[in-house]
Amino acid sequence: MRAALLLAALPALCLAACDDQSMRVQNRYEVYGKAPLFPGGAEAQTPPDGTVAQGDLAVADGLATPPHLDAALLARGRERYEAICTPCHGYTGAGDGMVVQRGFPPPPSYQEDRLRAAPARYFVDVITRGYGVMYPYANRVEPRDRWAIAAYIRALQLSQGARVAAVPGLAEHLP
Numbered sequence: 001m002r003a004a005l006l007l008a009a010l011p012a013l014c015l016a017a018c019d020d021q022s023m024r025v026q027n028r029y030e031v032y033g034k035a036p037l038f039p040g041g042a043e044a045q046t047p048p049d050g051t052v053a054q055g056d057l058a059v060a061d062g063l064a065t066p067p068h069l070d071a072a073l074l075a076r077g078r079e080r081y082e083a084i085c086t087p088c089h090g091y092t093g094a095g096d097g098m099v100v101q102r103g104f105p106p107p108p109s110y111q112e113d114r115l116r117a118a119p120a121r122y123f124v125d126v127i128t129r130g131y132g133v134m135y136p137y138a139n140r141v142e143p144r145d146r147w148a149i150a151a152y153i154r155a156l157q158l159s160q161g162a163r164v165a166a167v168p169g170l171a172e173h174l175p
Contacts, residue, residue, distance in 0.1 A: 062143030063128070066120060069151055077152030080145045084137065093156040105133055110157050123150035 029035045029043040038045055067073055082091070090096040093110035100106045108115060115122075127146045130136035141149070 059138075059143055063124065063146070066124075066147045066150075067144055073148050073151055074155055076145065077148035077150070077155075080141065081149050081152045081156075084141060085149065088134070092160060093153060107132070107134065110153055111160055116157050116161075120147070120150040120154060123153050 031043065033043045034041055035043040081089075086097050087099045088095070088097045088104065088107050089110070090100070095106040095109045110116070124143075124146045126134065127141055127149060128136060128138045137146075
């Protein structure tokens with residue numbers, strides 16, 4: 001009985017010994033401050049070689065292999081393209097978006113031979129790293145969405161160069 005009472009009172013005794021102030025206010029180093037504990041005396045330390053940021057492996061896996069091309073991927077690509085890319089590239093990919101109409105340097109048209117011949121990975125890399133005056137969108141666009149946008153860009157390229165008479169089943173409806 002005495003042991004049970006002692007065991008029941010032990011947590012209360014331990015908690016009573018804690019100072020609430022010391023639990024809320026902890027010792028810490030100021031950003032870029034001096035830290036004699038570390039080599040070189042600086043608080044900010046260079047990560048060890050081979051360090052990988054949390055989530056980087058999943059991002060790399062998402063960029064390594066393109067997803068299966070289907071209607072859902074193209075629909076997602078269109079949605080993301082219209083939300084993110086049209087301000088500069090325009091709805092048809094001609095490089096005539098609203099910010100270009102207001103004086104921003106125009107991006108190249110997706111109809112240029114160089115870009116028509118580019119693989120989808122090129123567009124994913126440009127979205128990831130940026131190019132020219134386009135800044136990187138790696139932290140704004142998920143890897144799968146980058147592939148979806150690249151697929152939609154390819155669809156834009158095909159649609160802008162297509163002849164109406166070449167559309168299957170449409171020739172018999174033309175005058």
